[in-house]
Structures are given as C-alpha cells and as structure tokens.
Amino acid sequence: MLTAMAWRNLWRHRRRTLITAGALAVSMAFVLALFTYMDGTYRAMSTVMVDQTIGHVQVHHPGFQATRSLRLTVADASARRAALDALPEVRELVPRLEGYALLGGADRTSGGLLLGVDPAVERAQLERRVVKGRFLADAPAREIVLGQGLARSLAVGEGDEVVAVTQAADGSLGNDLYRVVGVVASGTVAQDRSGAWVHLADLQELLVLPDQVHSFVVLSPSLEPRVDDPVVNQTLAAVRGVVGSEGVDVVSWWEASPQTAKLLGISDGSAWIVLCVVFGVAGLGVLNTMLMSVFERTRELGVMKALGTRPAVLVRLVLIEALILGLLSVAGGLALGGLFDLYLTTKGFALTTGDGDRLSTGGVFFDDVIRGVVKPERIVAAAVFLLGVAVLSAVWPAVRAARLDPVDAMQDR
Amino acid sequence: MEELLDAADDVQRGSRSHATVSMHVKTASYERGMKMESWAEGADKTLIRILEPAKDAGVATLKVDDNIWNYLPKVDRTLKIPAGMMGGSWMGSHFTNDDLVKESRMAEDYTGTITGRPGQAGATSWVIELVPKPDAPVVWGKVEIHIGADRVPSLARYYDEKGVLVRTLTWEDVRVVAGRKVPMRMVLTPADKPGEYTRITYESLDFDAQLPEGTFTLQALKR
Numbered sequence: 001m002l003t004a005m006a007w008r009n010l011w012r013h014r015r016r017t018l019i020t021a022g023a024l025a026v027s028m029a030f031v032l033a034l035f036t037y038m039d040g041t042y043r044a045m046s047t048v049m050v051d052q053t054i055g056h057v058q059v060h061h062p063g064f065q066a067t068r069s070l071r072l073t074v075a076d077a078s079a080r081r082a083a084l085d086a087l088p089e090v091r092e093l094v095p096r097l098e099g100y101a102l103l104g105g106a107d108r109t110s111g112g113l114l115l116g117v118d119p120a121v122e123r124a125q126l127e128r129r130v131v132k133g134r135f136l137a138d139a140p141a142r143e144i145v146l147g148q149g150l151a152r153s154l155a156v157g158e159g160d161e162v163v164a165v166t167q168a169a170d171g172s173l174g175n176d177l178y179r180v181v182g183v184v185a186s187g188t189v190a191q192d193r194s195g196a197w198v199h200l201a202d203l204q205e206l207l208v209l210p211d212q213v214h215s216f217v218v219l220s221p222s223l224e225p226r227v228d229d230p231v232v233n234q235t236l237a238a239v240r241g242v243v244g245s246e247g248v249d250v251v252s253w254w255e256a257s258p259q260t261a262k263l264l265g266i267s268d269g270s271a272w273i274v275l276c277v278v279f280g281v282a283g284l285g286v287l288n289t290m291l292m293s294v295f296e297r298t299r300e301l302g303v304m305k306a307l308g309t310r311p312a313v314l315v316r317l318v319l320i321e322a323l324i325l326g327l328l329s330v331a332g333g334l335a336l337g338g339l340f341d342l343y344l345t346t347k348g349f350a351l352t353t354g355d356g357d358r359l360s361t362g363g364v365f366f367d368d369v370i371r372g373v374v375k376p377e378r379i380v381a382a383a384v385f386l387l388g389v390a391v392l393s394a395v396w397p398a399v400r401a402a403r404l405d406p407v408d409a410m411q412d413r
Numbered sequence: 414m415e416e417l418l419d420a421a422d423d424v425q426r427g428s429r430s431h432a433t434v435s436m437h438v439k440t441a442s443y444e445r446g447m448k449m450e451s452w453a454e455g456a457d458k459t460l461i462r463i464l465e466p467a468k469d470a471g472v473a474t475l476k477v478d479d480n481i482w483n484y485l486p487k488v489d490r491t492l493k494i495p496a497g498m499m500g501g502s503w504m505g506s507h508f509t510n511d512d513l514v515k516e517s518r519m520a521e522d523y524t525g526t527i528t529g530r531p532g533q534a535g536a537t538s539w540v541i542e543l544v545p546k547p548d549a550p551v552v553w554g555k556v557e558i559h560i561g562a563d564r565v566p567s568l569a570r571y572y573d574e575k576g577v578l579v580r581t582l583t584w585e586d587v588r589v590v591a592g593r594k595v596p597m598r599m600v601l602t603p604a605d606k607p608g609e610y611t612r613i614t615y616e617s618l619d620f621d622a623q624l625p626e627g628t629f630t631l632q633a634l635k636r
Contacts, residue, residue: 071442104492111497163490165483171443171505172468177488 002313006320013293020289021328024386027282028333031275031382033340036372038271040344042264043224044370049260052125054253055094055217056225056232057239059084062249064214065256070099071169073212074248084216089238092219094121097200099207101166101174105154112150112196114164116203116213126184126197133158133182140201144178149193151183158182162196168208176206224373227254227261275382279389282329286393290322294397301401302409311402318398319391326390330383337379344372414527417539418519420564422456424584425595427620429454433464437612438506447504452622458629459513463504474503475634476513484634491631500552507580507601507611511552522549523556531562538567553579563587565594578604591620 010017050056059080061072074080077095084093097116102109117126119136126145127135136143144162146154156162160180168174178198186192204210220235232252240250254261294301301314348369429452436447448465459476463469471486481494494501499510519525522545529540543556554574560566569582580603584596597615627633 102492102494102498104490109492109495111495163485163488163492165485165492167502167505169442171438171440171445172466173472173483173485173504175485175487175490177490 002317003320003324006317006324009293009297009317010321010324016289016292017325017328020285021325021332023285024282024326024329024390025332025336027278028329028382028386029336029340031278032333032337032379033344033372034274035271035378035382036341036344036374037349039375039378040349040370040372043373046224046264049264050225050253051219054257054260056220056222056229056253057218057236057250058253058256059216059218059239059243059248059250060214061247065249068098070167070207070209073097073169073209073214074216074243075212077211077213080243081216083242084218084239087235087238087242089220089235090218091221092121094118094217094219095200095213096215096217097203097207097209097213099166099203101164101206103150103154103196104163104165105156105160108153108155110150110153110194112146112164112194113191114166114203114206115195115197116200117197118200129184129186130182131185133180135182135184136197136199137181140199142176142178142202143181143199145182145184145197146180147192147195148183148185149189150196151180153193156180164196164206166206168206170208172208174206174208176202178202225253227265271378275385279385282386283389283393286322286325286390287396289325290318290394290397291400293321294318294401297401298404298409301404302406305404306406306410314402315398318401319394322390322394322398323387326387329390330386333386334379334383341372341374345374346371348372414525414539414541415520417560417564418523418525418541418558421558421560421566422519424565425615425618426453426456427591427622429622429624430618430620431622431624432618433616434461435614435616436504436506437614439611440609441606443505445505448616452624452628454624454629456518460629460633469504472504473634474513475629475631477629481510481513482631482634486635489635491634507603507609519543519556519558522546522551528557529559537561563594565596567596580604586614590618593620 059074061074063069064072081093081095084090095118099114099116101112101114103112117136119126120138123135123138130145131148133145136145144164146156146162151157154162158180162178162180163175164178165173165175184195184197186195198206200213204212218235218239220229220232222229222231222235225232236250236252243250304314305311348371350369432451432453434449434451436449438445438447445466447463447469449461449463451459451461453459457478460473462473463471471484473484475482475484481499482491483494484491494510501510502508503510503513523543524546525541525543527539528542529536529538531537531539538559538561541558541560543558545551545553553571554576555572557570557572558566559568565587566584568584571579571582573579580601583600583602585598585600587594587596589595595615595618597618599613601611601613603609
C-alpha cells in the first residue's frame with residue numbers, strides 16, 4: 001500500500017525523477033568504470049611490480065639480500081629447481097645469478113653487473129626490451145646482451161666480442177669471452193648503464209659457482225597477490241617444504257619488499273575516496289529532490305496528517321520513495337556501467353607517458369594494452385553504497401514531513 | 414725522519430729488481446696459494462706474471478705510473494683497469510689495485526710526527542704517525558709506521574678518515590740480500606675480517622737485475 005503510493009508519488013514529477021535517477025545512474029556507471037579501470041591498472045601494476053620484479057616467493061641464502069655477496073648462494077640448484085617446478089603451487093620458477101665484472105670491448109673497459117638468466121624462462125619479459133639484435137639463445141653459447149648505456153661505453157655492438165674479468169668465488173681470476181648478440185633498453189638508468197645478461201650456465205662457469213644460484217623467484221597461481229594472500233602463503237609453505245630451511249631463506253614478496261606492499265596499498269584506498277566523493281554529490285541530488293517533493297506536497301501531507309496518518313508512516317513513505325529512486329538509479333547504473341566495463345575489459349586501454357612512450361616501473365614495462373578487471377564485490381559495494389546514500393539523504397526531508405503541523409500545512413498554497 | 418721513511422719505502426726496491434714471490438690468501442670462503450714472478454724498475458714500473466696455479470698461469474699485470482693493465486691468456490686480451498675499479502682486490506688478495514699503483518713516497522705525501530724512539534720505554538723501533546698532506550693522492554686518514562733502528566720497517570697500521578683501523582701490514586723474516594737488509598715476508602691483515610690475511614713471501618730476490626729493453630710494455634705483457 002505504502003509502496004504503491006510512493007511509486008505513484010515518484011511519477012507525479014516524471015521528468016524530475018528521471019533526471020535525478022539518471023544523474024545517479026551515470027555517477028554509478030562512472031564509479032563502476034572507474035573501479036574497473038583502477039582494478040585493471042592495479043593488476044597491471046602488481047603484475048609489473050610484484051610478479052615480474054620480486055616474484056611472489058623468493059628463495060635465497062639468508063645473508064644474500066643484505067649483502068649481495070657473491071658467495072652467498074643456494075646450492076644444488078638444478079635438483080632444487082626440478083623439485084620446485086614439480087609443485088602444483090608453483091606457476092613459474094625463475095633462477096637468477098649475478099656478479100660484478102670488469103668488461104672490455106676492443107679498447108674500452110667498464111664495470112658491469114652480469115645477470116645470469118635462463119633465457120627460456122625469462123624470454124617473454126626480456127625479449128621485448130631488445131632494441132638491437134636479439135635476446136640470448138636458450139642454450140649456453142657464451143652470448144651476452146648489454147644494456148644500451150653499457151654497450152655505448154664499451155663501444156661495442158652486435159657481433160663484437162666482450163671480455164669479462166671478475167674475481168671468481170674460489171679467488172681465481174675468472175675471465176671469458178662473450179659475443180654481443182643484442183642491446184636492450186631496460187628502462188632503468190642503472191641497468192642501462194651497467195647491466196649485462198648472460199646465460200645462467202655461462203655465468204656459473206665464469207664465477208666458479210657450479211650448480212648454484214643467488215635466488216629462485218617463484219610465482220604462485222595467484223593472479224593478483226595481495227599482502228598475506230592465502231594462495232601465496234600456500235606456495236610459500238610448499239616451497240619451504242621442498243627446500244627446507246638449511247642455508248636458505250624463503251620469503252614472501254611483502255617481506256622481500258615492504259615498500260612495494262605499501263605502495264600497492266595506497267592505490268587500493270584511492271578508489272574508495274573517489275566513491276565517497278561521487279556518491280556524496282549524488283546524495284545531495286537526492287536530498288534536493290526529496291526536499292522539493294516534500295515542500296510541494298506540504299498541503300497534501302497536512303491533509304494526510306489531519307486524517308490521522310501517523311508521523312512514522314510519513315517518514316516511511318518518503319524513505320520508500322527515496323529507496324525506489326535509488327533502485328531505479330542502480331538499475332540504470334548497472335546497465336550503463338556494464339557497457340563501460342564491457343569496453344574496458346575487451347578493448348582495454350593503454351598506459352603511456354606524456355611522450356607516448358610505454359610506461360615502465362623498476363625496469364619492467366607495462367603491457368601495451370591494459371584490460372579492465374571487474375570484481376563482483378565492487379559492484380555490490382557500489383550498489384549498496386548508492387542505495388544507502390539515497391535513503392540517508394531522504395532522512396531529513398522525511399523528518400520534516402513527519403513534523404508538519406496539520407493546520408499550518410493545510411493553509412499552505 | 415725523512416731518511417727513515419725513504420729507507421722504509423725502498424726496503425724492497427732496487428733500481429731494477431727481479432723476484433719470485435709466493436702469495437698466500439686466506440679468506441672466510443677460500444684459501445689459495447699463488448706463485449708469481451715480478452720485475453720492477455724503480456717505483457714506477459712493475460710487471461707481475463702468475464706462474465701457479467695452472468688455472469691462472471700466464472695472467473700478467475703491468476703497472477706503469479698510475480695505470481694498470483691485466484693480460485688474460487685464456488681469452489688473449491689485455492684490459493686496462495678503469496679508475497672506478499682501482500679499489501678492487503688484486504688477484505683475489507687483500508691488496509687492491511691502488512696498492513700497486515699508489516706506491517707513494519711517505520715523505521712526500523704525509524706529514525710525519527715521531528711518537529716513539531728506539532730505547533724509549535723499552536721500544537726497539539721508531540714510531541711515526543703520518544697524516545696525509547691536503548692534496549696527497551692517498552686513501553688513508555692516518556698511517557702509523559714502526560721502523561727499526563736498522564731502518565727496516567716492521568709494522569704499519571692504516572686508518573680511515575674516521576680514525577678506524579682498516580688493516581695492518583707487517584714485514585717479517587729480515588735477511589741480507591746483496592748487502593742490504595730486506596724483509597722477505599709481508600703479511601696484510603684486514604681489521605674487519607678476523608682470520609683473513611694475505612701473505613707475500615719472496616722466494617728469490619735479485620736487485621740490479623738485467624732487464625731486457627721493453628720489459629714494461631704492453632707487448633711484453635703478453636709474452
């Protein structure tokens with residue numbers, strides 16, 4: 001009965017109701033699209049900053065992180081790698097070894113940080129950064145890929161030879177000759193200036209670190225790891241179970257890089273701030289509509305009261321009107337927002353710098369096209385929030401309606 | 414005092430010297446012995462060639478004035494050590510490339526103060542505290558050197574700018590070579606790594622050796 005009355009009341013001013021509901025629907029659609037865009041960006045960012053940089057779980061010698069000392073390695077690398085690769089909790093496993101060396105071109109020398117990688121595993125990430133030549137071949141062949149700054153300071157290019165000299169782990173003077181197969185633009189100044197990639201097996205030989213690595217970077221099946229993500233924690237436990245704790249440290253990404261965890265936490269909160277601002281403005285719209293509607297009906301409400309309608313019923317009437325208005329807006333918002341989401345998740349969007357360059361962080365580039373991510377809990381939250389705001393904004397008009405003095409109200413023109 | 418310092422500087426130098434040296438390096442992670450042959454002319458030119466172990470045999474270091482080149486027989490390449498790596502270890506020892514190059518004249522680069530004399534309070538050596546002159550190309554904040562009454566140095570302590578002891582060098586096993594008193598062994602001990610040291614022992618030492626023309630050239634380095 002009250003609902004039917006509220007429904008009819010709303011349609012007495014069809015245009016006003018539609019405009020208000022339309023505005024609310026558009027703001028809800030905007031918020032939904034914003035969530036999808038932000039979650040997409042967030043996932044891209046966490047992929048770049050966590051998956052491709054820190055990994056989800058790291059395995060290294062307990063002292064390595066603090067000292068980066070050459071000799072603090074993880075032993076039995078190939079056996080451990082095979083055991084870890086076999087775990088269902090491990091989506092990807094990246095072995096890494098590094099060491100400073102003196103590099104020499106035909107007549108120029110420069111210090112460089114040699115990064116030993118398994119090209120088959122890291123190809124996907126590193127290959128697209130190659131600006132000249134190609135990336136390392138899968139099999140060790142004494143090939144080297146140089147950061148572009150390093151290639152410049154050594155005055156070498158594709159096909160040239162580079163000698164690497166370093167103090168090996170056994171104290172001997174490790175030295176070897178590599179052929180430059182490519183030059184990369186890594187995106188970070190440090191890696192461009194001194195980074196050089198060689199095959200893991202070649203670097204193990206140069207540094208006299210047979211079957212050793214400095215770290216295993218492990219990816220869990222989690223698509224968007226958050227701090228204390230249960231999926232990552234499962235992988236953490238599984239990896240610990242395989243490698244044990246003797247001489248190795250197994251840490252999660254948020255332990256390995258608390259700064260990254262903090263940074264990603266900040267971007268998560270900003271979505272809610274936007275939601276509050278947009279819906280706050282929307283709430284003012286509802287407040288205005290309901291206040292106007294109550295003022296217009298002063299006479300009519302006075303009559304209702306005089307006929308014995310209790311104040312609580314009037315309050316309910318106005319609130320139900322607001323609720324229906326909110327529901328209409330949510331329906332419209334879902335329809336319009338769904339269209340936006342469809343576009344963002346299928347077509348995607350690009351993140352570029354002002355110069356049109358691809359965006360990168362920590363030397364890892366974002367994908368060319370970032371796809372939006374739709375999360376049901378976000379949609380529910382937005383809908384509930386919008387309905388709540390609509391009803392709350394109607395409280396004051398409703399109370400005004402309930403407090404009308406019937407005699408005064410009926411004299412209103 | 415300057416005479417004392419000069420004598421200490423020159424204790425293992427001749428106008429032209431030729432030596433066979435063994436070097437023993439002990440670190441927390443490895444211990445290794447090397448054997449090398451060295452030729453020197455004054456303080457400016459030095460050529461060192463590694464004889465043992467087999468893995469490093471033929472690796473040679475040429476020092477002329479402030480420059481160091483390493484020759485690597487395995488890849489047949491000669492590399493000049495860039496300025497940024499002069500502080501790095503030389504051949505895995507506790508000596509740095511700088512130690513080879515900056516064989517500074519103590520009397521020229523430092524201002525000395527005698528803080529102990531032989532016979533004073535039972536001491537047998539001169540103790541001289543050296544503080545670098547303002548523009549001297551040295552890396553230490555302070556050096557304390559002990560020189561015996563016979564002008565042979567026995568101990569040097571090297572401190573950084575903050576006055577913290579960095580390393581200690583001792584000269585031991587003094588013998589008479591060609592009428593001169595020469596310590597045949599030097600031990601360098603880093604202060605921050607207990608148990609580690611580099612010991613250099615002269616197995617043969619010949620002052621006033623005949624060195625062929627072109628000993629200290631890049632061509633000779635490869636030979």
